[in-house]
Amino acid sequence: MLWVKICGLSTPEAVETAVEAGADAVGFVLAPGSPRTVDAAQAASLVRAARDAARRAERSIETVAVVRNQTLDDVARLAREAGVDTVQLHGDEPDAVAEALRAAGFRVIRALSAGDYTRRTAEGWSSPDRLLIDAAVPGSGARFSDDELGTAPEGFWALAGGLSPENVASAVQALEPTGVDVSSGVESSRGVKDLGLIKAFIAAARTVL
DSSP, rough: OOEEEEEOSSSSHHHHHHHHHHHHHHEEOOOOTTTTTTHHHHHHHHHHHHHHHHHTTTOOOOEEEOOOOOOHHHHHHHHHHHHOOOEOOOOOOHHHHHHHHHHHOOOEEEEEEEHHHHHHHHOOOOOSSSSEEEEETTOOOOOOOOGGGGGGOSOOEOOOOSSSTTHHHHHHHOOOOEEEEEEEEGGETTTOOHHHHHHHHHHHHHTOO
16 A cells, blocks of 8 residues: 655644544654744654554554754754654765664655656665655655656655645556655645645545555
């Protein structure tokens, strides 16, 4: 089944809606400079809300901290304080940061633009972590051109960037990712999640076999 992540959540209501609607993962932005940024204490409260909702639904939920070009010490501290399962590296972090986070017990998602992924793999780069392929400007709501990606990653990879309830099914059919990740596509205004759009996005994603 397609893995579905709802990202940039900042309220218990949005978290509970995502979990109850069937999301596999929920993400919290712990990097500065985003309208979706929450601090570690807020994230910890949202993680608890996610796990409580998952228990009520008798299912599991993956909780993800999204970071960008922060120091390893800061990332590890924020992830521990938030109590997340997974850290999503959304900047230019070296592979050593991912290795250290895995050693500390966190799962890792490596986010790259389609162009950066194509360039890295052409140079022989590979990663043991799950990949997320995003637009050049994360959180902008922009889609990358399908031909930018070239050859799709082997193994688990999630598609992000410009997805919405209206286009997620066709995007998945075209590129055949393992999962999808949405943030701005389920917002009523920048940084403000729309509960109806969250439900609609997950329902649309679940139509793809």
